[in-house]
Each structure stands twice: as C-alpha cells, then as structure tokens.
Amino acid sequence: xxxxxxxxxxxxxxxxxxxxxxxxxxxxxxxxxxxxxxxxxxxxxxxxxxxxxxxxxxxxxxxxxxxxxxxxxxxxxxxxxxxxxxxxxxxxxxxxxxxxxxxxxxxxxxxxxxxxxxxxxxxxxxxxxxxxxxxxxxxxxxxxxxxxxxxxxxxxxxxxxxxxxxxxxxxxxxxxxxxxxxxxxxxxxxxxxxxxxxxxxxxxxxxxxxxxxxxxxxxxxxxxxxxxxxxxxxxxxxxxxxxxxxxxxxxxxxxxxxxxxxxxxxxxxxxxxxxxxxxxxxxxxxxxxxxxxxxxxxxxxxxxxxxxxxxxxxxxxxxxxxxxxxxxxxxxxxxxxxxxxxxxxxxxxxxxxxxxxxxxxxxxxxxxxxxxxxxxxxxxxxxxxxxxxxxxxxx
Numbered sequence: 001x002x003x004x005x006x007x008x009x010x011x012x013x014x015x016x017x018x019x020x021x022x023x024x025x026x027x028x029x030x031x032x033x034x035x036x037x038x039x040x041x042x043x044x045x046x047x048x049x050x051x052x053x054x055x056x057x058x059x060x061x062x063x064x065x066x067x068x069x070x071x072x073x074x075x076x077x078x079x080x081x082x083x084x085x086x087x088x089x090x091x092x093x094x095x096x097x098x099x100x101x102x103x104x105x106x107x108x109x110x111x112x113x114x115x116x117x118x119x120x121x122x123x124x125x126x127x128x129x130x131x132x133x134x135x136x137x138x139x140x141x142x143x144x145x146x147x148x149x150x151x152x153x154x155x156x157x158x159x160x161x162x163x164x165x166x167x168x169x170x171x172x173x174x175x176x177x178x179x180x181x182x183x184x185x186x187x188x189x190x191x192x193x194x195x196x197x198x199x200x201x202x203x204x205x206x207x208x209x210x211x212x213x214x215x216x217x218x219x220x221x222x223x224x225x226x227x228x229x230x231x232x233x234x235x236x237x238x239x240x241x242x243x244x245x246x247x248x249x250x251x252x253x254x255x256x257x258x259x260x261x262x263x264x265x266x267x268x269x270x271x272x273x274x275x276x277x278x279x280x281x282x283x284x285x286x287x288x289x290x291x292x293x294x295x296x297x298x299x300x301x302x303x304x305x306x307x308x309x310x311x312x313x314x315x316x317x318x319x320x321x322x323x324x325x326x327x328x329x330x331x332x333x334x335x336x337x338x339x340x341x342x343x344x345x346x347x348x349x350x351x352x353x354x355x356x357x358x359x360x361x362x363x364x365x366x367x368x369x370x371x372x373x374x375x376x377x378x379x380x381x382x383x384x385x386x387x388x389x390x391x392x393x394x395x
Contacts, residue, residue: 039375042367043382044330045314049359052310052347055250055301058281060220064211064294065284066182071206072098073175074199078191078207085188088290089210093180096189096207098197100176107173110166117159124152175199184212185290211294214287218251218263220300221278229304238306242281243268249283250301253291259301261285304345311357312350317365318343327357328364328371330379336364336371 076098083095128148134140180186187209191197197205222230233239240247242265250259263285272279283300285292292298317327318341326338339361344352357363364371365382 039378040370041378042364044362044379045365045382048312051307053307054305056304058220060218060298060300062292062296063217063219066212068181068210069206070208071204072197072199074172089180089186091183096178098176103173107169110169113162114166117162121155121159124155128152184210186210215284216287216292219282224277227279252299311353314365315351317363330362
C-alpha cells in the first residue's frame with residue numbers, strides 16, 4: 001500500500017514538471033510573424049481584333065438530285081436484262097424486256113376491231129345517203145332518216161372506241177421495253193429473268209432504282225438559333241438570304257479536314273422541325289468525277305456573317321458553365337473578373353467572341369484553376385496565338 005502511494009506521487013510530480021516546462025517555453029519563445037502568400041501566377045493575352053468572316057459548320061450528307069424506282073407498266077414475264085449491276089446508265093437506255101407476245105396478240109385483236117368498226121361506219125354512211133335521197137323524193141319518212149343518222153353516229157363512236165383500244169394496245173406493247181428515265185448509277189436488278197412482274201394497277205413490281213449523281217445535293221440541318229440569326233442579318237442587309245441568293249457552301253469529306261469543294265445553296269425548308277428544332281437546308285454541287293455518293297456523310301461550312309471587326313481569343317480561355325460561357329479577365333489592379341460572352345465558331349484556331357468582351361481587356365489563357373473572381377493574381381503576358389491542336393481542329 002505504501003509502495004502504491006509512492007508511485008502515484010512520482011507520476012503527479014512528473015506531470016507538474018512537464019506542464020511547467022511547456023509554460024516556460026511558451027513564455028520564453030518570441031512570436032514568429034506570418035509570411036504573406038504571393039498571388040497566384042496566371043498567363044494573360046490580349047484578344048485579337050480584326051475583320052473576320054464567320055463560317056458555321058454543320059454535319060451533312062449527300063442526296064441524289066433525282067431518284068427513280070424503275071418498274072414495269074405492264075404485267076408479264078421478264079425476258080431479258082440489258083445492263084450490268086451498278087453501272088452508269090444514260091437516259092433512254094434499254095434496261096429490261098418483258099415478254100411482248102401476249103401484247104402483240106392484243107394489238108392485232110384491237111386492230112381487227114378497228115377494221116370491223118370502219119366497215120360498219122362505211123355501211124352506215126351509205127345507208128344514210130340513200131335514205132336522204134328517198135326522203136327528198138318523198139318515198140321514205142323523216143323518222144327513217146333520223147334512225148339512219150343515229151346508226152351512223154353509233155358506228156362512228158364504235159370506230160373511235162376501237163381506235164382508242166388499238167392505241168392503248170400499241171402503248172402497252174411499247175412498255176414491254178423498259179428504258180432508263182434518267183441518267184445516273186443503277187442499282188442491282190431486283191428481279192431475275194423468267195419471273196413474273198406486275199404492272200401499274202396490279203401491285204407493280206420494282207425492278208431496280210437509279211440515282212442521279214451529277215450534280216448532287218448535300219443536305220444539312222440548321223438549328224433555329226442560327227436560322228434566326230441569318231434572318232436578322234438578312235433583314236439588316238448584312239447577309240443575303242439563302243432563299244433568295246446562291247450562298248456559297250464549302251464541303252469537306254470525312255477523309256479530309258480541308259473544305260476543298262464548293263457548292264451553292266438552292267433550297268431552305270418552309271418550316272422548323274418540331275421534334276429537333278432544326279430547319280433543313282440544301283446545296284447543289286457539281287460531281288463530274290462521281291466522287292460524291294448519295295448517303296455519304298460530310299461537313300459543310302455556310303457563311304454565317306460577312307467580314308467585320310471581331311474579337312478572337314484562344315479557345316482554351318473560354319470556360320463553359322451551367323449558365324453559359326465565360327472568360328476570366330485581369331483588371332488594371334490585377335484583380336480577376338468574369339465576363340459572360342456569346343461565342344461563335346473557330347476561325348484560324350481562335351474562338352470568335354460576338355459579345356461580352358472588349359478588345360483591350362486581358363484574358364486569362366493559362367492558370368484558370370488558380371483564378372478566383374475578385375482575387376488578386378500575378379499576370380504574365382502571353383501570345384494569343386492558337387494551339388497547334390486547335391488549329392488542326394479548326395481546319
């Protein structure tokens with residue numbers, strides 16, 4: 001028991017001695033002044049300000065100016081195919097032959113009916129002439145004359161009906177030779193020789209299709225915001241309307257980043273699609289080498305705004321927020337401020353700023369993660385030239 005009391009006393013004295021040492025150190029150690037933190041370093045650049053013609057880029061696809069489903073106008077068995085699958089055909093070229101023999105017999109029958117009707121008409125005219133002579137001499141009543149005239153008119157109508165049937169039979173016989181209605185590339189044949197094909201009115205059989213390739217259409221959809229901008233620019237006289245003028249359209253193929261082909265606008269739809277909020281535009285382009293194929297995808301550039309002084313900044317300076325796009329600028333006293341901006345397309349690797357930024361302001365291009373609105377920064381001037389990657393994407 002005595003031993004336990006001695007141990008407790010030693011422990012208490014140790015604690016008291018340690019507390020006294022800490023208190024003495026605090027009293028004897030002088031306070032160290034806090035070192036101020038330097039403002040974060042950022043790279044800033046002055047926007048470029050120069051005349052720029054804006055081009056808006058859209059996804060597009062090629063479509064044939066004409067597309068025809070080739071079918072037979074008459075029913076019969078297919079006798080011959082006169083083209084190679086997938087070749088270029090010319091308007092009027094013979095494509096298919098339907099067995100003409102049943103229709104040849106129909107034509108002969110119709111021609112025989114015409115001969116019979118002509119004979120009846122000749123007889124009716126002769127009978128009418130004799131009746132007219134007898135009526136003049138008073139040997140026959142006028143009622144008989146009226147009857148003979150009616151018979152002559154009936155014979156004439158029968159002849160006209162027979163002639164019409166003969167013309168129809170002649171047309172049907174001609175339809176057994178099926179020719180290309182347009183020039184273009186033909187698809188493969190859908191029906192082989194020997195099969196029965198059905199004509200118009202009998203659930204006609206589609207034999208193949210032809211698409212015109214030169215010229216060719218390129219079709220794209222424009223969002224309603226851009227459409228409204230184009231309308232306002234046209235009303236202000238700053239940009240012609242694509243409905244009234246052949247606006248140039250530059251076209252790039254999927255395997256190239258260059259807009260190396262040029263077409264002209266030739267159509268704008270008359271309504272905005274309710275489901276997508278876009279309006280359909282169409283341009284036409286020459287295709288003499290048949291490079292473009294209907295259904296192929298491409299990119300098109302449409303003149304969005306005529307050349308005018310424009311503010312441009314590196315695309316990396318633009319920050320996308322939930323409420324829109326902003327850039328961070330450094331004021332004269334090196335404080336960070338935000339500018340909500342309306343952006344346009346990339347031009348030579350630089351982003352067009354349509355509104356919200358003045359050309360004499362300094363824009364933060366590097367160190368955005370260190371910039372806080374209202375905070376002080378240490379700016380270093382950088383070049384406003386685009387990155388090589390951005391320039392490649394813009395091209």
